[in-house]
Amino acid sequence: MVMYEGNVHSTNKEWQISDLMTCVIARLLKDRETVFHGVSSHLPMVAMQLAKQLHAPNLVHLNIPGGVNPTSLRETTYSSAGPDLLRSAESSFSLAEVFDLSMRGKLDVAFLGGIQFDVKGNVNASTIGPYKKPKVRLPGGAGSAVLIPTAKKAIIWRTKHDRRTFVEDVDFVTTRGNLWKIVTPLCVFGYRDGRLMLDAIHPNTTVEEVQENTGFKLQYDHIEYTKAPTREEMGVLRRVDPKNVRSLEF
Amino acid sequence: MVMYEGNVHSTNKEWQISDLMTCVIARLLKDRETVFHGVSSHLPMVAMQLAKQLHAPNLVHLNIPGGVNPTSLRETTYSSAGPDLLRSAESSFSLAEVFDLSMRGKLDVAFLGGIQFDVKGNVNASTIGPYKKPKVRLPGGAGSAVLIPTAKKAIIWRTKHDRRTFVEDVDFVTTRGNLWKIVTPLCVFGYRDGRLMLDAIHPNTTVEEVQENTGFKLQYDHIEYTKAPTREEMGVLRRVDPKNVRSLEF
Amino acid sequence: MSKRMGLEEAVQSFVKDGDVLTFSGNALHRAPMAFVRELVRQNKQQLQVAKTAAALDVDLLCAFGLMDTVHAGFVSYETKYGLASYYRKAVEAGQVKANEHACYTVICALRGAVMNVPFMPVHGLKYGDLLVENDYFMVVENPFEESAEENPGDEVERVTLVKTIRPDLAVIHAHMCDEEGNAIIHGAQYEDILISRAAKRVVITAETVVKKGKLNSGAEKVDIPGFLVDAVVHVPNGAKPCSCEGKYDVQDMELRTFLETKSMEDLRSWVKTYEKADRSFIGKGRNSGGVRSW
């Protein structure tokens, strides 16, 4: 079994898995959408900047420190919730206000994490083992439990794809339903008719390999491959994220 | 019957009724108290400035435009809710926040209006006649209905003292209870044991005159006279309110 | 993406009969009067207005018979200018419904809209006839308190709820705005930030409109982010005869002229005197008459 945990290199020398995931996510974003990311979310943050440079110049970038449309990530290092995001922003809109916005149905896209996902679209970011006597206490779902039900499109990205991450049944349902996409180092899941469906696999893998690393039986209509990062995408990516913070999680 | 409606002159040449009421109110305020006034509240606003100059330098002046401790009323004219109160303030604290503060039990004094008051301490600022088919639609209680129950001390001032104002039973109970004082051109009422009590009468009047102008039977423990404005008070009053906005309501 | 448009187009596009509106400012300060006058010109009917303390804005709509319901804590001019007599007469005649709130319950009802919940608990509203006469207040028991079950002698805490008010449109007169709607208010903001989040749509009328990126202010000084705003209308003097901090104070003569109107003709004539100025700027950088350019 090939573990994709921590594997940032692809067989291709032109791009790494983190580049591919960033491009795949950027392509999911549309112009004028309001898009939020939280802490430990460098990859989506870079994807938003990439989308803004390419096809979504009016995308509205929202974040925890409250900087609306920071113009640059040059000062961003270990944190995707740092005050640097407000420094170059065009206006301010606090975290509390972002949540309120989502409650009102006006947040188009929310990026969320999670540790375990099951075939029914349940998300666990809370505990392994019982909630009140956990074997492992996880960091917690942050905004997931209120954003997944209310954002128009909830995108989960996860830099690990293994059988402990994609399971038959999660230990604890931090939240569920209304997932739109899950992007992993191997594939993109969609959520339709109450279950995760394999939407596309990345060019660096095979359906067999995805299945081997997934704890539930894959279902798909037909196999599609995600497109490798283009030269243009890679050029812009290196410009908006010269420090390669998109790879921090790998 | 002597009507005190609109009567700004006393028999005394040293001061007017508006000066006296302002001084009486100022003396009710203590150092460090948080004190709020709303629209059409020039007299209490001036009283707060007077108290700050005399015995309550750390009184916290709160108001609708959100100016905490405006240092001067020089630019104030027809409005006690104008942006001028924020211009010279030391910090800002919005109307919504002032209400929240009172809900938390941290507003010491609220100044409130009203059109009709009865012996049981009911306040009417809403309608004469039935609420849904009023004979007279009044401006409304503004913050009264939430501030009288929550402020530590609610002070009502009223520049009219007649039998239509102080009645046996109000037409509509905009709010009730927890009144502390009502200051009129003739007297000061207190609220004790569920009813209005005559605390003191002004030096320009007599108990008989107050009773003549009051629609319910006066009750009092003993008669006390309010102290006329002192020379010092009048001096400071003319300095903090050179335009005499305290008399606007008369 | 510029959201600039003329005043006529903004009212045509964003207001329909029966809408619930909310306006910037308080009493005679920074009400979006040009927009309110355009509501009159376009004869928008059956309007509702939610505002803590209203004055000329509500009184003018009542004068023209365009108001259905007012949700407010206080409707009056301040001391010097007396009562809002058109409002008062309309309520007394049964033409307008006065839903009296404490100013704070308007704020709480709008917070309910911001959070998209159907009600908001209010601590202070405990006594009196407002609770009895109005169906938008309700008293419930605190469901988190179980002491009553455990100790039947204790009384369960009671909590007043106010029903959420969701304005269809907030109209905010700001000092400066860029063409995407990033708006700056100088001085007292009153409930403007709240209403910009509570309403389904937001129109900014502004003293000054600049191109994107020309606000010359830090992010923290922008009071209303552009992505919340649907239309930007350039209307210098758009709050007159109300005040606009740092720009102009209440226009005493203009206001008195309104207060002394005696007939529909007087009222129409008063609104007419502002028409040219209110409508002089249209979108796309040109004015309707070729006299002023954006």
Next chain:
Amino acid sequence: MSKRMGLEEAVQSFVKDGDVLTFSGNALHRAPMAFVRELVRQNKQQLQVAKTAAALDVDLLCAFGLMDTVHAGFVSYETKYGLASYYRKAVEAGQVKANEHACYTVICALRGAVMNVPFMPVHGLKYGDLLVENDYFMVVENPFEESAEENPGDEVERVTLVKTIRPDLAVIHAHMCDEEGNAIIHGAQYEDILISRAAKRVVITAETVVKKGKLNSGAEKVDIPGFLVDAVVHVPNGAKPCSCEGKYDVQDMELRTFLETKSMEDLRSWVKTYEKADRSFIGKGRNSGGVRSW
């Protein structure tokens, strides 16, 4: 009236065992670390902390066994610095109760304290085990909706409530403060304004403390009015090793030293290294050692 005091006095005066605390900042940004270290030095026990996203503040208190319950949406360092392992171990060992919230429900629970109501409705929390496992969430029917009675077929709208959290104390590390507590925060404010209104008492630790009237800023730039503040503590570098916008970034080496602690001795030694700096300023303009003056 000056509210200045030393850090030791502030912790002695305003924290008792069992208190519910809330801290400024988010994750590794502007947590009031000097104050948290003083909690450790004074061995304050059974503390509760409410915060949307906590990191070193909560982890340090867990490391010393001083924490009872954490009310938070997220407790972890960001990517590069890994998980909050002391917190994690303490929860797994049953020593600390992790009351998991969505970050927003912490915000709503604090809004309940601001408004002094026992609960706050939350629109978004509709599904999952957090609702099932925690007694601070409850689902009720919307009492304003009567359609179910009128039309028995319809379902009544359900509304989730979160129980109010009333912190005993908010500790906020600010950039500048006058001696009466008027405080200014530069850049991202996170939930600091909210907690300054939600808590029963407020202590400001500040990079710079000036005399009254010397903030040299307009009223609108003061983020926390002094009358809300109980104590002002002058602690330059008081957020280290967390960041403080415009002053310093996360102190990588200092943080790593903490993360690599293996024993209680390592932990004590880490806290000790800050002791002189944390406590160097006392009230009344004199420092404890005579070296620095206020």
